[in-house]
Amino acid sequence: MPGPQLDDIQGLILRTYAMPALRVFVLSVRDAAGGRRFLGSLQLATATEWKVKPDYCVNLALTHPGLAALGVGEASLATFPDEFKEGAPARAARIGDTGTSAPDQWIGGLNGPDVHILLFLFAQSEEILTRVSGELRAGYSGAMAELSVHDARGLPGNVAHFGYRDGFAQPTIDGGLSPLIPDPLPKAPTGEFLLGYPSQFNDFQYSVPAPEALGHNGSFVAFRILSQDCHAFEEFLKRAGGEIGKDPEWIAAKLCGRWRNGVPLALAPEDANAPVALEMYNTFDYVPSDAAPDAVDDRKGLRCPIGSHIRRMNPRNSTVAGGSGLKRRIIRRGLPYGPPYDPANPNDGVDRGLLGIFIGASIKDQFEFLMADWGNKGTFAPGLGITRDPIIGDNSAPDAKFLIPMEGRKPAALSLSRFVTTRGGAYAFLPSATALRYLSTLP
Ligand code: HEM
Numbered sequence: 001m002p003g004p005q006l007d008d009i010q011g012l013i014l015r016t017y018a019m020p021a022l023r024v025f026v027l028s029v030r031d032a033a034g035g036r037r038f039l040g041s042l043q044l045a046t047a048t049e050w051k052v053k054p055d056y057c058v059n060l061a062l063t064h065p066g067l068a069a070l071g072v073g074e075a076s077l078a079t080f081p082d083e084f085k086e087g088a089p090a091r092a093a094r095i096g097d098t099g100t101s102a103p104d105q106w107i108g109g110l111n112g113p114d115v116h117i118l119l120f121l122f123a124q125s126e127e128i129l130t131r132v133s134g135e136l137r138a139g140y141s142g143a144m145a146e147l148s149v150h151d152a153r154g155l156p157g158n159v160a161h162f163g164y165r166d167g168f169a170q171p172t173i174d175g176g177l178s179p180l181i182p183d184p185l186p187k188a189p190t191g192e193f194l195l196g197y198p199s200q201f202n203d204f205q206y207s208v209p210a211p212e213a214l215g216h217n218g219s220f221v222a223f224r225i226l227s228q229d230c231h232a233f234e235e236f237l238k239r240a241g242g243e244i245g246k247d248p249e250w251i252a253a254k255l256c257g258r259w260r261n262g263v264p265l266a267l268a269p270e271d272a273n274a275p276v277a278l279e280m281y282n283t284f285d286y287v288p289s290d291a292a293p294d295a296v297d298d299r300k301g302l303r304c305p306i307g308s309h310i311r312r313m314n315p316r317n318s319t320v321a322g323g324s325g326l327k328r329r330i331i332r333r334g335l336p337y338g339p340p341y342d343p344a345n346p347n348d349g350v351d352r353g354l355l356g357i358f359i360g361a362s363i364k365d366q367f368e369f370l371m372a373d374w375g376n377k378g379t380f381a382p383g384l385g386i387t388r389d390p391i392i393g394d395n396s397a398p399d400a401k402f403l404i405p406m407e408g409r410k411p412a413a414l415s416l417s418r419f420v421t422t423r424g425g426a427y428a429f430l431p432s433a434t435a436l437r438y439l440s441t442l443p
Contacts, residue, residue, distance in 0.1 A: 003175030004047075004194055008217045008432045011045040012059040012333055013193060013359055014176045016167070017122045019057070020154040021129045022335045024223065024355060025119040025136065026108055026426070027144040029069035034143025035117075036070055040440030041139055044433055045122075047177065056123040056132050060436070061221050061428030063087060066116030071442045072214070079210040080429070083364040084220060087115075088425035095371035096394035101422035107225065108148025110424035115147060118223055118428050120357070150225060150424075152335035152355040161228040161336050161352050162391070162419070163252070165262035168281045169314060171329035183282045184291040185316065188329050193361055194219055200327045206361045209429075214439070217432035222367040224334075224356035225424035226392070230341035233419045240414045244404075251414070254404050255390040257310035264310075266295065269303035289317035301405040306381050309391040312374045321380045328374070330366045333357035353420070363427050383411075392420045 006014070029035040045057035062070070064085045068077055083091055089103035089111050097103065103111040119136060123129035137146075160166040171188040172179045175197075191197035195208045196216040209215035237248035249272060253259040259272035266284035268274035285292035287299060298304055299318070304311050311318065315325030338352025360366030376393050378384035383405070388395055390402040395416040403411040431439065 006047040009047045010059045010430050011047045013219050014047040019122040021123045022152040023121045024150045026147040027117040028114040029116045031143045032071050036440045038140045055128045059120040061118045061430045063428050069116050088427045096376045097422045106424040152337040163260045214435045219430045220363045222358040223426045227353040227421045227423045231346040244412045257304045257308035265304040285316045286318040307384050312389050331359040
């Protein structure tokens with residue numbers, strides 16, 4: 001089968017833009033014909049090779065009610081997967097969005113029925129962001145109402161809040177673009193990320209929504225506004241370090257699976273400053289494998305805890321319930337929002353966190369599976385007990401624990417609280433360039 005046509009695919013899916021500013025417009029269609037005209041006028045950023053990096057990139061995603069509001073007919077709407085039809089608020093409880101993360105707490109109209117379009121604007125500077133925002137608004141005003149706008153900015157040193165350097169691990173997609181940092185894991189089949197190609201499961205392909213012009217080369221995105229309690233996180237590191245006689249940085253590394261400077265524990269379990277070249281930051285595994293034949297057998301999690309964030313989210317070749325740990329890959333885009341946390345002014349009352357963009361051919365088998373099965377259950381790998389992802393899990397229960405396996409003794413069991421709260425979410429379809437033209441010319 002021929003590979004994907006890069007100029008038909010939204011750039012957001014296949015490319016890391018590495019731009020410092022992101023604005024997400026949450027829009028509601030008020031006039032279908034005007035909305036279709038706006039779609040037809042959009043200069044969508046595709047995955048075509050760049051000769052020169054552009055000043056900005058615009059991408060667009062549509063919810064199920066959004067497709068209906070633009071005039072897509074019932075027969076076509078019925079061919080989309082159930083989780084997308086139901087939408088993020090209805091699916092919240094199954095992925096741990098309860099209590100303070102429940103949809104009734106969400107902001108920006110994201111818990112309501114009117115969320116139709118997510119417009120993503122990535123820009124190289126503030127000036128460009130402001131200028132292009134104005135152009136986009138001029139294009140959709142009249143036809144669409146702006147429910148909310150969400151801004152994110154890269155932080156110095158490419159860190160996420162909580163202080164970890166981010167942006168190393170991404171799946172390499174068959175027929176896609178080359179990874180920024182070498183990735184020796186098997187290539188993800190095209191159909192794990194784009195509709196219309198063989199998937200990661202044997203003899204299986206995700207069904208392409210009808211008609212072909214609308215569904216082919218599309219994908220799905222889970223958009224998330226994730227608020228991070230940096231003060232609680234830092235206090236936890238200090239307290240936990242004191243309890244077990246370890247440096248808070250060591251605790252931080254065990255929670256994530258990487259030191260805060262990005263060095264993976266699998267390569268450097270005791271020293272954040274061990275000499276590990278950037279090109280090697282993804283060349284590791286938790287057991288010896290083709291990807292990393294020299295990997296130390298860390299089945300017990302003595303180097304990188306089995307329950308750490310990156311080992312739960314991508315167990316690589318570790319043994320996990322239900323088969324291969326390599327079939328639930330996800331593309332991560334997005335940027336932090338809010339100013340850097342200042343320990344000298346810990347209770348500044350400012351919300352900060354991550355505008356998360358999680359992409360895959362199936363929200364259910366990728367994003368939701370990661371959140372529900374690997375993030376919020378301890379059953380996927382032996383030795384976890386009832387524990388959850390220490391960074392993103394729903395650790396609101398008073399007995400929530402994180403286990404750090406220790407050589408020759410019982411694991412250290414640290415009491416956690418919930419550090420990340422969901423403030424909004426949306427499930428949306430990322431149409432191809434062909435699909436955008438199709439939508440813009442609907443009668
Ligand atoms: C505020 C919330 C979050 C923070 C602070 C966070 C932080 C991080 C950090 C620091 C890394 C390591 C950098 C890298 O490997 O590139 C990472 C990796 C990763 N995260 Fe998160 N993350 C968050 C939310 C999520 C969510 C919601 C998901 C799941 C849908 C997720 C899935 C992943 C995956 C798949 C990896 C790569 C693991 C690998 O391939 O080794 N993260 N995250």
